[in-house]
Amino acid sequence: MIGKKMTDALNLQMNREFFNSRLYLSMAAYFESLNMSGAAQWMAAQAQEETGHAMRLYNHLRERGARILLAAVEAPPTQWDSPLAAFEAAYEHECKVSRQFDEHMALAQSEKDYATIVLLQWFINEQVEEEAPTDAIVQKIKMIGDNKGGLFMLDRALSERKTKG
Numbered sequence: 299m300i301g302k303k304m305t306d307a308l309n310l311q312m313n314r315e316f317f318n319s320r321l322y323l324s325m326a327a328y329f330e331s332l333n334m335s336g337a338a339q340w341m342a343a344q345a346q347e348e349t350g351h352a353m354r355l356y357n358h359l360r361e362r363g364a365r366i367l368l369a370a371v372e373a374p375p376t377q378w379d380s381p382l383a384a385f386e387a388a389y390e391h392e393c394k395v396s397r398q399f400d401e402h403m404a405l406a407q408s409e410k411d412y413a414t415i416v417l418l419q420w421f422i423n424e425q426v427e428e429e430a431p432t433d434a435i436v437q438k439i440k441m442i443g444d445n446k447g448g449l450f451m452l453d454r455a456l457s458e459r460k461t462k463g
C-alpha cells in the first residue's frame with residue numbers, strides 16, 4: 299500500500315505528464331505550420347513519450363492499490379516566436395520537470411517508500427536523457443542563426459527521431 303502524500307504527488311505528476319504530452323503535440327502543430335515536418339515529427343515523438351510517462355505513473359498507482367485521479371488538463375500554448383523559442387521553451391520545461399521529480403524523490407525517501415524510489419530513479423535518469431538532446435538542438439539552432447539551408451538540414455536530421463516505445 300502506498301501512503302496518501304505519495305499518492306497525491308504521483309497523481310499530480312501523472313496529470314502533469316498528460317499536460318506535457320499536449321504541450322509537445324502543440325509544438326508539433328506549430329512546426330507543421332512552419333512546414334518544418336522534421337521538427338514536427340521530433341515533437342510528436344516527444345508527445346508520445348510523455349503519454350508513456352503518464353501511463354508509467356498510472357500503472358504504478360494501479361499496482362500499489364492507490365486511487366487514480368485524472369484531472370482537467372490545461373490548454374498548452376499554441377504559438378512561439380521562432381523555432382529557437384520553441385526549443386528553448388521545451389528545454390526550460392524539461393528542467394522544471396526534473397525539479398518536480400527531485401521533489402517527489404525527496405518525499406519518497408522521507409516516506410521510506412522504496413518501490414516509489416525505484417520508479418522515480420527511472421524518471422530521474424529519463425530527465426537527464428530529455429534535457430541533454432533538447433539543449434543540444436537549442437545550441438545548434440543558435441549556431442545556424444539566419445541560415446535557411448542550415449535550418450533545412452537540421453529539420454531533416456530531426457525527422458530521424460524514433461520513439462523509445
Ligand code: FEO
Pocket residue numbers: 315318347348351392395428
Ligand atoms: Fe515526462 Fe519530459 O517529462
